[in-house]
Amino acid sequence: DRARKQELQSEDLEEVFLPLRDAPYLDYFLSCKIYVAFEDGVLAGFIGFRPGSLNFIYVDPTHQNKGIATELIKKVLTELERPVRLEVFTDNERAKTLYRKFGFERVNTITEKWSDEFPVVFSQDTMELR
Known part of the structure; x- marks a missing residue:
């Protein structure tokens, strides 16, 4: 939840935040294949994906900048056929x-x-890996 909140705050969308357990997309999230990353026994991040798409990737702010997202994406891309799509807020340059x-x-x-x-109006990009 902290990573999602961080993402929404960076887009001035804090008012739409809901904890994952209460989010209307929880069933969709749970229908994805999910890998988790732990650091020192603590959940550090996760990635959720379906055929042809990366749907969720979050790393807790206290565990960012340690290569966790990179490793999660590397793992998933070995399993997905191309093309692979994802959506990201337009201003999320990081x-x-x-x-x-x-x-x-x-x-x-x-x-x-x-x-x-x-x-609230927002903009998002669709990105693709061919």
Whole structure:
């Protein structure tokens, strides 16, 4: 939850944050194949994916900048057939730099509102690895 909150805060979307256990996409998340990373016995991050897509990747802020996300992505990319797509907030340059390191390229950008309950406008890029 801390990593998701960090991501949303960086986009001025804090008001839409919900803990994962309460999120409307929890069932979708649980339908993904999920790998977790531990550091010193503590859950440090996770990645969720489905055929053709990386759907969730989060590393707890206290464990960032240690190569955990890189290792999770490396593992998953050995299992996924190309092309592989992902979505990322347009202004999340830190994440996009990581994805570009693996060869992902932006193929589309959309701007939309979050929901009727939270009519906040945001922009996200679709990136693809061929």
